[in-house]
Each structure stands twice: as C-alpha cells, then as structure tokens.
Amino acid sequence: MHSNNKHKKSYDFDALIQAYPKLNSFVFTSPLTKQKTIHFEKSDAVFHLNKAILIADYGLTDWRIPKGYLCPPIPGRADYIHHIHDLLKAENLADAVKGLDVGVGANAIYPILGAQIYNWNMVGSDSSTTAVDCAKQNISLTPLLLKKIDIRLQTNNANIFEGIIKSGEQFSFTMCNPPFFSSEEEATRTTKQKLKNLKKSGPAELNFGGQAHELWCNGGEALFIKRMIKQSQAFKNQVVWFTTLVSKQEHLSKLKKQLDKLKATHKTIAMTQGNKKSRILAWTFKSESEA
Numbered sequence: 001m002h003s004n005n006k007h008k009k010s011y012d013f014d015a016l017i018q019a020y021p022k023l024n025s026f027v028f029t030s031p032l033t034k035q036k037t038i039h040f041e042k043s044d045a046v047f048h049l050n051k052a053i054l055i056a057d058y059g060l061t062d063w064r065i066p067k068g069y070l071c072p073p074i075p076g077r078a079d080y081i082h083h084i085h086d087l088l089k090a091e092n093l094a095d096a097v098k099g100l101d102v103g104v105g106a107n108a109i110y111p112i113l114g115a116q117i118y119n120w121n122m123v124g125s126d127s128s129t130t131a132v133d134c135a136k137q138n139i140s141l142t143p144l145l146l147k148k149i150d151i152r153l154q155t156n157n158a159n160i161f162e163g164i165i166k167s168g169e170q171f172s173f174t175m176c177n178p179p180f181f182s183s184e185e186e187a188t189r190t191t192k193q194k195l196k197n198l199k200k201s202g203p204a205e206l207n208f209g210g211q212a213h214e215l216w217c218n219g220g221e222a223l224f225i226k227r228m229i230k231q232s233q234a235f236k237n238q239v240v241w242f243t244t245l246v247s248k249q250e251h252l253s254k255l256k257k258q259l260d261k262l263k264a265t266h267k268t269i270a271m272t273q274g275n276k277k278s279r280i281l282a283w284t285f286k287s288e289s290e291a
Helices: 013-019 021-026 043-058 074-090 109-118 129-141 143-147 184-201 220-235 249-261
Strands: 027-029 036-038 098-102 121-126 149-153 171-176 239-246 265-273 276-284
Touching: 013 021, 013 036, 013 043, 021 027, 021 043, 036 043, 043 074, 043 109, 074 109, 074 171, 074 239, 074 265, 074 276, 098 109, 109 121, 109 129, 109 143, 109 149, 121 129, 129 143, 129 149, 220 239, 220 249, 220 276, 239 249, 249 265, 249 276
Parallel strands: 098 121, 098 171, 121 149, 171 239
Antiparallel strands: 027 036, 239 276, 265 276
C-alpha cells in the first residue's frame, strides 16, 4: 500500500463508530483474533464500513448508493489517487490539478477522494443515468464538494472521452477502473467463488457488489482499454496523462505494443494491497519537457 495511504494499519473501529454510530451494529469481536471486525461477506456491513471511513477520514457529511451498486473498498481507491499524485509531482504538475474519472459510478469515490485528499478539481463521467443521478446526489450531500466535482453523462456508449471532454478543456490526468469481465456469466461465476472463499476462510476478498455495466463489457478489460488507448489519441493536446487500472498482468504486453505504435510514452505503476496485486498503466503523448 502507498506510504501516504492512511489505511495502512488495521481499521480503528472505535474511531469509526464514534464518527458513524450506525456501524456499531455490524461490528463484532472475532473469537479467533479477539479483534473487532465485520462480516466482510455481507454487503450491508461492507457498505456501512465504507460510509464510516468516508465520514471519519475524508470529511463527508453523508454518502449513499443504490442497493446492488458497486461499493468500493476505500483503501484501494485511495492508493490509486496517491499514485497519480506521485506521477503528477514527478512532472511538476501537482498544482492546479484537474482530473477525469471515466466510469464514475453511483459511488463517485475517485472524485471524492481526489477532492478531499489533494483538493483536486474532478470530473466524473458515466453512461448510466442512474449512476450519474446518484453520483450527483452524493456530491450534493457534502456541499463543499459541489465546487470541486462535476458529474457528466456519457450519452454514447461507443465513446469514452468524446462528449465528456469539452472543446478547449484541459486535464492533468484521466483515470479509470474498467470492467474486469467479458460477460455477465463470468462476473457472476467469479462473484460466487469470492463468496464461497469468504465463508470458508474469512475475509480474504471483499463483497462489494456491482451492476452489470460496472463489472463486465464485451471483450472484457483488455478490449475496453484498447479502445480507450485508441480514442485517447484524439485528446492528446487536452490531457497530460491518461491512466487506467489493469487487473490482469497478461494484458499488459499487448497494451504496451499498441501504445508504442501510437508513439506514446508509457509506464506501469505497481499497486499492492495485502495479497492483492494490480497495476496502473499510464501514458502521455507529450514529450518529457512538455509534460
């Protein structure tokens, strides 16, 4: 986990309950570890834990998501934000930052964390009207966020940046947590296995739910990112760094080859949280001197 991530240590359930008393009904003492915990396989418990974290650690007044929508693990999401900050800082771009989160979801978590941790101005986009409406509501629940975050609807599913990035608008970076799976069946099968693992061996992986459009798309992660890379070229003069999470290591080689063909400068940033390993693929069409 990133050195600046405040979640490197175990959850302080006493402090979280003090900030958000409703969490108390989901917390219990593990007979094995004698430590306070929650049932991580239960979506309600996970939701209230994350809500408590956002209120206690990030200054939110309230936070809501529709039942069944993706409830993100805050520590991992914060890690992505910290790594982007490092990327921008290395290029002397850490001031007056404006970022775009592609696929913001109902939770709006990346814009919220970017705004609250580093005071960034953020735009979040999504093709789901429900997600956009809920994201806007989440921003309005903490009024200070209204000055920092703009949520936009992508009306054409074929486009990623077009229709979202306005003419003349400049961004320091874009970010994305793309759909991992290639079909609804694959997403369902993996989710069932996660739940099975949770019941057998404890909270090795978390149950965060998610709607179909949040979890899968035709061609899966690799095809989605390839499309993003291709479309990013049209906005190379409006965005300094394009970034995306890549969950599967085996996808990297083909993605890098595509970037090389487009003559983009790229780098891969490793992310580790416990036993979970992921990575950020970042690319720019600007030379080092320009960036």
